[in-house]
Amino acid sequence: MPTIMSADALEILDSRGNPTLRARVMLDDGSTGIASVPSGASTGEYEAHERRDGDARRYRGRGVREAVRAVAEVIAPALRGADPFAQAAIDAQLIALDGSANKMRLGANALLGVSMAVARAAAAASRRPLYAHLGGAASCRLPMPMMNVINGGAHADNALRFQEFMIVPHGAPGFAEALRYGAETFHALRDLLRRRGLATGVGDEGGFAPEIAGAEEALDLIVEAIGAAGLRAGADVAIALDPAASGFASEAGYVPSADAAPITSDALTAMYRSWIDTYPIVSLEDGLGERDWEGFRRHTALLGDKVQIVGDDIYVTNTRFIARGIAERTTNAALIKLNQIGTVTETVAAVRMCHEAGWHTVISHRSGETEDSFIADFAVAMGSGQIKTGSLCRGERIAKYNRLLEIENELGADAVFTSPFTSCASGSGA
Ligand code: 2PG
Ligand code: MG
Numbered sequence: 001m002p003t004i005m006s007a008d009a010l011e012i013l014d015s016r017g018n019p020t021l022r023a024r025v026m027l028d029d030g031s032t033g034i035a036s037v038p039s040g041a042s043t044g045e046y047e048a049h050e051r052r053d054g055d056a057r058r059y060r061g062r063g064v065r066e067a068v069r070a071v072a073e074v075i076a077p078a079l080r081g082a083d084p085f086a087q088a089a090i091d092a093q094l095i096a097l098d099g100s101a102n103k104m105r106l107g108a109n110a111l112l113g114v115s116m117a118v119a120r121a122a123a124a125a126s127r128r129p130l131y132a133h134l135g136g137a138a139s140c141r142l143p144m145p146m147m148n149v150i151n152g153g154a155h156a157d158n159a160l161r162f163q164e165f166m167i168v169p170h171g172a173p174g175f176a177e178a179l180r181y182g183a184e185t186f187h188a189l190r191d192l193l194r195r196r197g198l199a200t201g202v203g204d205e206g207g208f209a210p211e212i213a214g215a216e217e218a219l220d221l222i223v224e225a226i227g228a229a230g231l232r233a234g235a236d237v238a239i240a241l242d243p244a245a246s247g248f249a250s251e252a253g254y255v256p257s258a259d260a261a262p263i264t265s266d267a268l269t270a271m272y273r274s275w276i277d278t279y280p281i282v283s284l285e286d287g288l289g290e291r292d293w294e295g296f297r298r299h300t301a302l303l304g305d306k307v308q309i310v311g312d313d314i315y316v317t318n319t320r321f322i323a324r325g326i327a328e329r330t331t332n333a334a335l336i337k338l339n340q341i342g343t344v345t346e347t348v349a350a351v352r353m354c355h356e357a358g359w360h361t362v363i364s365h366r367s368g369e370t371e372d373s374f375i376a377d378f379a380v381a382m383g384s385g386q387i388k389t390g391s392l393c394r395g396e397r398i399a400k401y402n403r404l405l406e407i408e409n410e411l412g413a414d415a416v417f418t419s420p421f422t423s424c425a426s427g428s429g430a
Contacts, residue, residue, distance in 0.1 A: 002029035002125045004082045007114055009071035011064050014039055014368040015396040016204060019064045022370070023071055023113030025121045027084055033120030035374055037109045038339055038366035041204065042154040042163060042244045044290055044313035046321070048342035049100075051107025067107040074106060075114050084122040091115050091345035108342035115343040116374050130374070131407060134344075135381025142175040142408050142417045143363065143379040143387035144168060145401070146240045146283065147182045149189055149225075150210070150218045151203025151391075153247045155367050159213040161256050163244035164205070165222060166388070168282055170419035171236035175408045178417070179392075179401055181229070181237055186392040189225035204367040206391030213257055215243075219279045234280035238421060241272075242285040242388075246313050249289035265295025269302055276306055282421040285310035285335060285362075296330045308333045308360055308421070317341040317350045326357040333360040335388070338375070351382045360420055362386040369396035373403035380407055385420045 005028040014020040014036075022036040039050060051070070053063040078097055082090055094115060098106040123133035131139045147167050152160025169181035189208060193200050198210035212218060219239065226233040233239075245268070248255050253262030256271070263271075265288050272287050284303065288295045290313035300309045312335035315321040322334055334354050338347045354361045363379040365388065376399075379387040387404070390397030408415045 001083060001085070002027040002031060004079045004084055004118070004121070007071055007076040007079055007117070009068040009110065009113055011068050012036060012370065014370055015394065016368045018062050018368060019059050020368065020370060021064045021067050021071075021109045021113045023110075023117040025079075025084070025114060025117040027121050027125055029125055031121050031125040033117040033122070033124060035113055035116030035120055036370035036372040037113045037116075038370065038372075039368035040337070040339070040366040041368065042247055042313070044246070044316040044340065046102070046318065047316045047340045048108030049102045049104035050109050050339070051104070064107075064109060067110040070106040070110040071114060075110065079114070084118050084125065087115075087119060087122070088345045090118050091343035094343055103342045108339060111342045112339050115345070116338070119344055120374075129407070129410065130377035131380040134378065135383065139381050139383065140411050140414045140416050141380065141383045141385055142404060142415055143385055144170055144417075144420055145178060145182060146362065146386065146388040147186070148205045148207040148388070148391050149186055149222065151205055151207035152209070152218075153244050155205055156203030156209035158209045158211050159258060160209075160215070160218065161248045161258075162215045162218070162241065163247060164242035164285075165207070165215075165218045166240040166242070167222060167226070168238045168240050168421065169236065170238055170282065170421050171232070172417070174415065174417045175404055179405065181231055183392040184229040185222075185225050185231065185237055188228040189221060192221060192225050192228060202391065202393065205365075206394035206397045215256075215275065219275060223279060238280045238282040240283035240285070241281060241287070242310075242312070244286050244313070246286065246289040246291075249292070254289070265292050266298060269295070269299045273303060276303065281307055283308040283310060283333075286312045286314070290314045293324075293328065293330055297328055300329055300331050304329075304332050310335050310362055312337075312364070317347060319346070319350050319353050322350055322353050326353070326359070333362065335364050336361050336384070337364050337366060338378070339366060347378075348382070351384060360386060362388050364388040365390055365397070365400065371396055371399045373399045376400045376403035376407065380404075385418070
């Protein structure tokens with residue numbers, strides 16, 4: 001059995017031009033695993049700690065040299081000789097080495113980079129694709145993509161306070177066709193924006209960031225683009241939203257646009273309700289803020305039988321918060337991000353807890369990404385059935401889609417692609 005020979009890391013750049021960490025793990029049989037860590041902008045309050053140098057002379061304080069050093073000086077010596085197939089034991093060792101509650105000592109970026117690189121090295125040593133290494137030979141379900149075609153909030157500089165307007169090609173017969181539906185809608189949307197004299201520059205996740213202020217305008221544009229692409233809004237391509245409401249929550253209430261007075265959770269939920277009745281929306285993530293557990297419970301009671309209600313910032317991929325969400329019926333699904341919690345094993349535990357409760361999961365990128373496609377394999381390994389990985393342009397987003405194309409092709413007739421939304425795509429398509 002191969003063992004870990006060395007581990008090291010490198011400070012690289014992410015898709016926003018900020019430093020991030022790339023880890024490398026080498027085994028004594030010559031196998032190597034390399035993985036890069038993403039970084040969020042609209043982060044949850046209780047996410048695992050992303051360690052930054054804070055040295056204002058470099059990268060505005062955002063350098064990760066200390067995390068890189070932690071890999072070389074603390075993690076590498078401890079892992080030497082370890083079994084790379086014992087992912088849970090390695091991750092437990094990483095957590096113990098860090099020793100803090102939120103991974104602030106060594107940094108969740110240092111821990112996660114190594115954790116993912118170990119998985120890759122073990123996959124290489126066993127000559128298996130990453131998804132089969134992590135999920136076993138039965139991993140064959142391709143995820144339904146949620147593609148973010150209009151960006152607002154913390155991901156763009158326009159006036160739109162709602163963060164993500166995504167298309168979900170759930171009527172497609174397979175992943176490759178789903179990708180085509182998405183790309184053709186994206187191009188139709190660009191034509192439409194151009195004709196209206198709106199900007200076609202893109203935001204952090206590759207979606208357009210036109211100067212529109214209202215969510216309904218964005219929804220109308222998307223429905224029109226789906227039709228212009230020759231597809232049926234609702235039946236072929238539905239809509240998913242991530243308002244990322246923590247971003248416009250204040251002491252006085254939610255302020256969904258610059259000129260609006262603060263409103264309550266229930267009023268905001270009523271607004272979503274009217275959109276759900278009008279547009280083919282199948283999924284709503286972070287419709288309320290991360291501290292609003294009570295509001296979320298009523299939100300899910302009211303909307304949860306119509307659409308998937310996804311919790312992101314409120315759970316931060318942490319089983320402690322997910323367990324509470326399950327007990328209190330806070331949502332009926334969870335967003336899953338490896339770097340919110342900081343190791344592969346803890347992320348797997350979060351996914352399993354959700355699935356055991358009958359919840360759906362959506363494996364997600366961060367707004368700051370790299371060309372690493374780990375989450376594509378991870379989504380297939382977990383049989384999650386959904387992935388959120390941005391728009392239909394920009395290399396760091398497309399890397400994940402292209403990897404899923406490879407996996408679908410490799411699985412051939414064994415590939416499974418089904419809609420998680422067959423029972424709730426009820427919107428009329430306006
Ligand atoms: C989100 C994510 C990813 P960020 O809110 O779901 O789209 O954004 O990575 O900025 O937290
Ligand atoms: Mg989110």
